[in-house]
Amino acid sequence: MRRLSAVSLEAAELGLSVGQKATDALALVPELATAEAEPEADAAALSALVDWCVRFSPAVAPDPPDGLFLDITGVDHLWGGEAAMLADLQGRLAANGLPFRCAIADTPGAAWALVHFGSDRIIASPGGQGPLLAVLPPAALRLPAETAAQIERLGLRRLGQIIDIPRAPFGRRFGQAALARLDQALGREREALVFRRPPTPWFARLAFAEPISAPEDMARVTADVAARLCARLDAESHGARRFELCFHRLDGKAMPLSIGLSLPGRDPVRIARLFAPRLETIDPGFGVEVVTLAAHAVEATSGRQARLDSGRNPTLEEGLAPLVDRLTNRLGPERVWRAAPVESHVPERAGGRVRPFAPAGEARPWNPEIPRPTRLFRRPEPVEDVMALTPDDPPTQFRWRGQLHRVRRAEGPERIGEEWWKGPIEAVRTDHLRDYYRVEDAEGGRFWLYRAGLYGDPDAPPKWWMHGLFG
């Protein structure tokens, strides 16, 4: 028998409803247009919608057949509040021809109940879903239709009544599942939603007949699973920048490890070697039964042929990239860098850092004709006993780290102001002005020191600082 599985708004106005026999519906509305239900296509569309909803929240879970859960904890302020976010979400869905009802509540269960049985656009205040739920029918608990009907047959027509009656008899009569649904809706029990993960098709898995736990076995299966995934990457001329290895233990725990590459790669030996030092951090427990390896940030890389004159002109893949990867994975990414110019005349900002194989930025390179020190102190060090002939003259002597230096030659001043356009104009002060001098003492030591502030202000006399050494 053919039944209606969904009806449009117009059809609903004519009195048609879901579950009605198709022949009855055609008798009521002879001009009714019907189409075959396609549950698979609906599921695919829902999962596409889940991917789309990631623009609203990173945690989106599908609620088949026709719902979505969005965890908006901590993201609603980006829209200026929950109401504005709700309106935006609903408006965008409607603009795509998808009339959704929306509600916001503390728990997924309460939000589901309000959407399906309450009015549209309800926003339950934190902790305030109880009174809103009390007026809804038992079916709002996401229970099977028979259970809901049974509860109503007993005269419990409102959730408020169920909340008030003793729990134990209710649980015995209708099952723990019904009690759990009630607790989930009221927030007494947490509910785990299966949120969408960005899927990666680059995934390999090895399952073992016997669980493994010996370190050498773990190293071997790492190499095996890497070889399996890299063979696929190689066949399609792809390389990945990030690999995630996961050991699934017998007790259901998953122990993940991940490594990053500076250039997309697919050399199984290299990848296994990067994992090797960290395998010892994995506790195999009673044994590992499955190991998975997923590749992320996959991009197409051309298959490179080993050069005939490889001894003279090595490619990055052969030498430097593995070195940088080894160091980055061992020391951490912030400890391996290449200096890159940043267009700023404030010295401490001019030396930027980039990943070793990052493409060259657009900033102009440093001007090599302006003398700059080889060592720059992160915090300038105070300089005392500075004597200068006239206020703007370079110092003739100064004391730094307890040692008196007599200046033999000097250059300067080079005035460097603060970047006043970056902050509020009131914060700009003359004592942020720096006059840099390059001086050389009698022994030949070359220093870069500066005077912060201007003479003539009795409240803020200028101070001298050592900022770097030329050597």
Add this chain to the structure above:
Amino acid sequence: MSDFRAGRLAAMRAKIAAIEAGGRSDSESLPFGDDRIDGRLPGGGLPLGRWHEIVSSGLEVETAAAPAAFTALLATPLAARGEVVWVLRRDDLWAPGLAGLGFPPEKLICVCARDEAEALSVMEDALATLGVAAVIGEAEAVDLTAGRRLQLACEKRGATGFLIRRRPFGGLAKREAGGSAAATRWSVASAPSEPPAGEFGLGAPRFRARLERCRGGRTGAWLFEAPDAYDLEARDGTHPLRLVAELGDRQLAPALPLHANAA
């Protein structure tokens, strides 16, 4: 008879040289372009595929500014052959300063190690990597084993190592190791610059460098100038360190001024 003897001696010398070169007979060297120094170095220049020690005295043991500048200048010709890895303990190296000296910062990869042992092992790893022409490291002390390991890593690909002896956070000096596997040891200090007559300000940076140890060569002390520093027009492809004068060994001032000894 004497011919026979000379032949035997020459053969023995070659054998010893081969042992000293660690089995590599094709050891290259980088000439400074001045006979006064190249004549003293084995093979007529700074030996490549070996590692060199750069020490300093006084406050420079902690700040290591002059050794850094001097080493960068020594490594500048090598940067044309491959990458240069600088292993730091304290990240106060400033690339704009190196660019001013003529060292290409785009060839430099900086690594900041967490401790001494890590710095040495990163150096070793980098030296043995294809495509790395030179590795500059900063460490407090290198014992014989670590030095030998560095030497083996250098020989693997022919990369050249420079080890700046530095106590990055001050403190008491570690006890000096007795021997060293380094090919040369330089003691470096800044020297007063001499601008051309009639010009104000500072001249090109000058360094006093004393070659304290040199395997297969003779020691000496020299005054160097870096004429390429902060001057694009002076960069003509010759060695960035120009020899100004040869110094007597005794002339090189130690950390304390001379009159301090008399007092």
